[in-house]
Amino acid sequence: MDLRPPSAPRQRSERVRHAQLAVPVVLIAAVTVVDILAPPEVHLGPFLVAAPALTASFRGPRITAFVGLLAVIAQVVVSAVRTTLTDLNHTFQTIALIMISVFVTLFAYLREEHEKELVQLRSVAETAQQVVLRPLRERIGPLRVASVYLAAAAEARIGGDLYAAARTATSTRLIIGDVRGKGLDAVGEAALVLGAFRAAAHQEADLRRLVDYLEGAVAPDLYDSTAPDEDEGAGPRAGEDEGFTTAAVLDIPDDQPLLHLVSCGHPPPLLLLRDGRPVPLEVAQPSPPLGLAGLVDGPVAVQTFAFEEGDVLLLYTDGVLEARDRAGDFYPLTERVAAWTGLHPQAVLDRLCADLLAHVVGSTLGDDAAMVAIERLRRP
Template sequence: MDLRPPGTPRQRSERVRHAQLAVPFALIAAVTVVDILAPPDVHLGPFLVAAPALTASFRGPRITAFVGLLAVIAQVVVSAVRTTLTDLNHTFQTIALIMISVFVTLFAYLREEHEKELMQLRSVAETAQQVVLRPLRDRIGPLRVASVYLAAAAEARIGGDLYAAARTATSTRLIIGDVRGKGLDAVGEAALVLGAFRAAAHQEADLRRLVDYLEGAVAPDLYDSTALDDEDEGAGPRAGEDEGFTTAAVLDIPDDEPVLHLVSCGHPPPLLLLREGRAVPLEVARPSPPLGLAGLVDGPVAAQTFAFEAGDVLLLYTDGVLEARDRAGDFYPLTERVAGWSGLPPQAVLDHLCADLLAHVVGSTLGDDAAMVAIERLDRPRRP
């Protein structure tokens, strides 16, 4: 049985809007009737101001002006019934009501224009992000894959979370990452990283060389040489001066070996959901710096190998999952929660995770976008 409320979300929203609009009309009617029936020394006319002020908070300037006009007409009717239209007290009440109605109508106009700008910005950012972040296929070689992207509900603050997959002749390569920052700049940086990954994932035989290629693609855009002072010319970029970077986990999963190879560039460790009901973080011994900061740290890129048996599920995620807080300010306990979902297929794991994550932040919102990818090896690889 479907327990969801009838109608589409848009229809339900319209019903709510109509119900809200009934409140100021009911307020005008109630104040008018009570004011007419009240004793001579009781004046309820000033309460009519609440009607247009309330309307301005959820409707546009036209409806607000209309409600304000009705409130003024109601005030005039009360004046005519109780005293005369020239009564000084009611005259000042009417003038004040007209002034406030004009003011809140202007407020409603400015709010509506601001909302239109935000909607346009978010629409542009979401469109750009959808073009950049292509959906992953359900089956990639011997892997079953599911992915999801949860956007933080914060105006047009689209983030730079990213993921992608590519096939080679003998393996599947994946990347998940998070660009520092928000908005279209972050989406542009994500497009740069994803473009470099898709271009090189098929060509670079070694995972470490692939990460070096990604670093080379990102690094030239980090610093603006024109911003350097003449006295600092030739000194090179300095850390902490508005550098951009991308945390990332880059993986190579061979078709015929029960393992995966991982390079972590400052990214949260993937979780391996084992069939016996455990969730194991894949912590690398030598993590690399985030993409774009490798030039500030000496040392080669290191890849580490982990077991990845048939039936195991690998969960990749961005820090928006870990940073989700409840009303008490507690972070989401990801490892503890996903351990109970081992044995489920990837899509079911993500369905449970999304529902549980949103339940954790009920009454609040995600502070950052969250991207998640779940991967299951379907068949037992052939051992050499």
């Protein structure tokens, strides 16, 4: 958690901006003085072009035009001191400097407009992400919950990882999943899965029926309505066009120290026991990812695991496991979390996020990563 006051980043940013602006101004002053003092056969005026060109790379059109004006004034001063204002050499240098200043000012204007569009798009994407991926409450029934979403890039705040929780009369149900693909298509698939889960999680009495309902909500997308009908009656798309979602769906009863789990091709949750042992909850009969179950025969298998008071359950997407360091080694999740047993969920995620980002220092996350930590609270 960042404990700095909110104004600190802005103040530092302003100092950096002022320091950047000082560079072209100092350059103009230095070139002007040296050019005036240089021998008659030496002309440093062309170096003044660098000042507005440099400014256009980090400031807007107004500041760029102002620095260009300073450079032109400096060129006129040099002309007046060294020869005359009508000297042909200095006249052409001044005209060239004016033309280049106008050109880079236009470039700064276009860059600033493009940045405004990017900011607007990022704002829309972040809003869409918040609508699709609602934050989980800290307390849900007898559970204490924490969640976090790490984007693969700071600019990309939208992706296909998902999680949600819902209450029933006697239990808490959770889902965590990862949609194949990236971008708006993945967000659409994630919204479809989350909408189906929120609609049915508190209605379906059986976890198998809930997973069947989720599969039914996703499965129609496997049929391409735009495909030519020369293969009339053909089934779902195959190969690279298949869309699917890996997911883990859980039901945690309020009055029993256990949990029920259906794994649809998702990485196994980690149970952090009070005695310091992280236990992967490997299911004996995993189900296919959502969207592919129609291609495989067999019922959904529900497996039950112990979940005692004080234990912490860690749910995550494969972006955590696929994080690589500079040597190309994957993140050793089970080894790292072994040292964090006994912590509450938010502390576990804080440690995990910091350690994960330190593991990929000098690189970036290869995929978005979503994490949810759940603790069964001790009864009074």
